Amino acid sequence: MIGEHSSKQYDHELETIRSKVLQMGGIVETQFIDAMTCFRIGNAERAERVIAEDDTVNQLELSLDDACSHLIVKRQPAANDLRTVMATVKVITDLERIGDEAAKIARTSRDMHARGPVSINHYEIVRAISASTSAMLHDALDAFARLDGRQALALIAQDTVVDHEFRQIMRTLITFMMEDPRTISSALDTLWVAKAIERIGDHAKNIAEYVIYVVDGKDIRHAKVLPELPDQVSDGER
Amino acid sequence: MIGEHSSKQYDHELETIRSKVLQMGGIVETQFIDAMTCFRIGNAERAERVIAEDDTVNQLELSLDDACSHLIVKRQPAANDLRTVMATVKVITDLERIGDEAAKIARTSRDMHARGPVSINHYEIVRAISASTSAMLHDALDAFARLDGRQALALIAQDTVVDHEFRQIMRTLITFMMEDPRTISSALDTLWVAKAIERIGDHAKNIAEYVIYVVDGKDIRHAKVLPELPDQVSDGER
Structure with missing residues (x-):
């Protein structure tokens, strides 16, 4: 049996890991915002910084995975506590993939702007999906920080909005390309960026699902109907 | 301390999980092959089967994650044994994502063929990347089954070939679209399929990295230079 002392130690060590995971979350959130600035105005230097930051994120993934393993050993x-650690390991993987997608956006942006003037209103096309996804990612990290199942559920519903926005972008870009083949190159770059944004939304949704798994004990990954959560007292201003 | 009896139990239970993970691997491998047949000849019924199979894969992910948690609790x-379980949990995630990508290929294929005759030689364009990725996935599962670090290392190197093939496909398709805008729709479908295939290659590479982590104790994710493995006696015919 684990005594109270050991259990407190466990809680303390788990909180240390969780706060580092949140730092990692902060870094990929900034990476994403910076990558979108690169896409908008084409700042090559900033693009390189976003790409370089990927190394930091990768190293964080390795060291946090290690920390989780050490904690378990x-x-x-017990089963309940382990659930949190396992969910944290999965969250770490998703954060690392978000960093990858942000780096992809930065690379595409750098190359696109380096080729010369962009032939379409590229940023306007992704403005809405970028805003929705930023909000999702922010909420996912917030829900993970506060282990707020209600907030996590709300943002999972948001993912269908992002998917809808992505399909809309596809249609818009196909129309552009068909009307004027000279836009094809810029349209494809914009499409890759939109795709990377949509993936970031998927990862934010995954994180929310792990939060619910921790809070609620329910694994709602792949659930067709989302569970109802009991009413919570409002958390007031965030 | 864990006695010999308990340790044998552990080994036995771990092997049961590993063999189920391999079954899951077999399912997603078949899903991928079937999805590519749908892309080639447009069999709508088979496409629906690939898409439906995704549910099976999702359920396997949940139950195998659970089995790993139970095993740990x-x-x-100890640290060494835990490494194998943690790597297995990560492999399960990658297999589930491969199933997702196969379902995406099936959906794109179904919709593309439903719209009427395809305006480009779509299958020829992805034939090489599809063959390379199939081989990578097969090798990754084989390396996981036999915990063969050498085979895992070899297939990680293969991923750069897949990435190169993908960039080649991009260039080919852009040329088609620019020369004849009527090909845009089919070219984009082909591009999404190629992208999904390239992702499957990434996941196969991830699996190989986890195999090396188990065999070698080295985490080579994000390593710039791949480690050298000691010479092994050849396994003979596979």
Whole structure:
């Protein structure tokens, strides 16, 4: 049996890991915002910084995975506690993939602007999906920080909006390309960026699902109907 | 301390999980092959089967994740043994994502063929990348089954070939679209399929990296230079 002392140690170590995961979350959130600025105005130097930051994120993934393994071996958590650690390991993977997508956006942006003037109103086309996804990612990290299942559920519903926006962008870009083949190159770059944004939305949704798994004990990945959560007292201003 | 009896139990339970993960691997491998047949000849019924199979794969992900958690709680493995379980959890995630990509290929194929005759030689364009990725996935599952670090290393190198093939496809398709805007719709469908194939290659590479982590104790994710493995006696015919 694990005594109270050991259990407190466990809680403390788990909180340390969780706060580092949130730092990692902050870094990929900034990467995403910076990558979108690169896409909008084509700042090559900033693009390189976003791409370089990917190394930091990758190293964080490795060291946080390690920390989770150590915690399990040292503290031998019971089923309930282990659930949180396993969910954290999955969140770390999703954060790393978000960093990858942000770096992809930065690379595409750098190359697109380096080729010369962009032949379409590229940023306007992705403005809405970028805003929705930024909000999703922010909410996912917030829900993970506060282990707020209600907030997590709300943002999972948001993912269908992002998917809808992506299909809309596809249609818009196909129309552009068909009307004027000279836009094809810029349209494809914009499409890749939109795709990367949509993927970031998917990862934010995954994170929300892991939050619900921790809070609620329910694994709602792949659920057709989302569960109802009991009413919570409002958290007031965030 | 874990006695010999308990350790044998642990080994037995781990092997049961690993063989189920391999079954899951077999399913997604078949899904991918079937999806590519749909892309080639447009069999709508088979496409629906590939898409429906995604549910099976999703359920397998959930139950295998659970089995890994139970194993940890019940057997409290030491650091070395835990490494294998954690790597297995990550492999499960990658297999599920491969299933997602196969379903995407099936959906795109179904919709593309439903719209009428395809205006480009779509299958020829992806034939090489499809063959390389199939081989990578097969090798990754094989390396996981036999915990063969050498085979895993070899296939990681293969991923740059897949990436190169993907960029080649991009250039080919852009040329088609620019020369004849009527090909745009089919070219984009082909591009999404190629992208999904390239992602499957990424996931196969991830699996190989986890195999090396288990075999070698080295985490080579994000390593710039791949480690050298000691010479092994050849496994003979596979």
